[in-house]
Amino acid sequence: MNIISKLGIAAVLPAALFLNITYVNKLPAKVVNSLNMQDSSYSKTDLFDQNAQPKLISRQFEFTEGPAADKEGNVFFTDQPNNAIWKYGLDSKLSLFSNTAGRSNGMYFDKQGNLFTCADEQNEIWKFDQSGKRTAIILSGVNGRKFNGPNDLWMDGKGGIYFTDPYYQRSYWTRTQTELDGEKVYYLPAGKKEAMLASSELQKPNGIAGTADGRYLYVADIKANKTYRFSITKDGLLTDKQLFTDKGSDGMTLDDKGNVYLTGNKGVYIFNADGQQIGLIAIPEPWTANICFGGKNRDMLFITASKAIYTMQMKVRGYSKNASRQL
Template identity: 55%
Template sequence: MIINNLKIIVLILILQACKPQKTFVTTNETSPLIKKGEHLQLVSDEFKFTEGPTADEKGNVFFTDQPNNRILKWDAITNKITVYMEPAGRSNGLYFDNTGNLLACADEKFELWKIDVNKNIEVLIDNYKDQKLNGPNDLWIDEKGGIYFTDPYYQRPYWNRTVPEITKQNVYYLTPDRDKIKLVAENLIKPNGIIGTADGKTIYVGDIGDEKIYTYRIDSDASLSNQTLFTKMKSDGMTIDNQGNIYLTNNKGVAVFNKNAVQILNIPIDQNWTSNVTFGGVNRDVLFITASTAVYTLKMNVKGIR
């Protein structure tokens, strides 16, 4: 009996040794992603709810404070924050296009905006097949200038409507010439964060309603195909670094996964919710994190991608 039990124990140990081992690195000096000696820095906690960070060509980060209906700017040189636009269409996700215009998911009236350098606003889209959008939330722009954006439904206190016109919550693509909007991903519960890879071949979409992250292949006509589960995790916004690692955000802070879906880093944030993340700074090596009432920075050894 003892010999048989020993055989079973040895067999279990062998099987465990044969399993692929997942590495996990916490936020300390052992992480190769974080610059040695650097720690999370609170920039400000004077907001109601921060979201949508994106960096311009100089590394300045623009982000939103949606309840206060404004877009703010973090200066990469001075580390100071100023109000860039107020009111701001209750903007959520932001992204700079290929010519320096700031695009905004302005869900006050269910619109997608283009804001030029003089702060002139152009409404790019507000409907799909003559039905009002649910409320654009996050977006990513491809090399051609086309815009992928998520359209979940979050009932806002400033809306008069209480039900959506579009019953499904989808991902859309607005063509570079802005004359056509295409449905590119459906069968999702509540799509939220979205980001594409540097080579333009893959896009990540977070289904926050189902607590899953998916990858899709970007086809030559901008359609999305080959939906594949990347990891089971709730995430709001997301970004990618120049090593292909993806950064996810939720109530536990920032979780970083490598391209093989192995979690390699966790950055705990002392807030109820971490909403989004991007890379800013003059060298694009500052991780800029929006989390509830606050924004944080962390100096990294990796850099963000366009």
């Protein structure tokens, strides 16, 4: 997560937002051009009504991220610069869930209703109960060294956690360099206290999501501007890395048809399971960061985009494994 194209964006972004964007000016031109593509030919799809439009819910935040739906369909999301987690309820009302969120970014609910978050203020993964109380620090590093800054995560059916660990220098950190030798993907098996390396093959892993059957894991390499699909072994290891599409992404989700939703400058880009783009939901904001399915029937696409949040009524649903968001 946390990249914005440099094409005229600086003039419209609030200063607080730049604590999330430190890599933007290093993007190669071909990546910027790809992230900015209009893809107008993909505006027609049977995934949503052709007259449907994204609905603006609020633009009261600094930078929204990490949406996750609980088993009822309420959606939780972060306002990272303001160190807050918010709830968008089934009653369409907003309420503050936590104002000491550890600068949480990506989030995910487990089967018991606990919320796991990538709390990169201290490079950790946190666990919250349903009242908004932090109940545990799950991880803070690997092999005695701090993580770069856990960014996004996905939980498998066993309760194991896959997460990306890119390095984005934060204004609220005292350190100025990484303690690790790269930006990687890790896996924490259920019941274990130490994460194991899942992949070191990506330049800057970011968005991450797995399939409902737990067979495949999608990971976006936002620096290389590509998204890959890995096979998951019974032991949780990642094998058979395959290029899914020549497009990077900040956030990611899947629907119950196996379509993959990526994010970027123009909004939400939708791909089928073969990696062919089949849809585009244009969002009128500088940057669309992340997405999840929520609502009572899980047919509401919830979109975090810069200072705003949007919803979009869909004709498909997010899959409901783990009764949680599908990144």
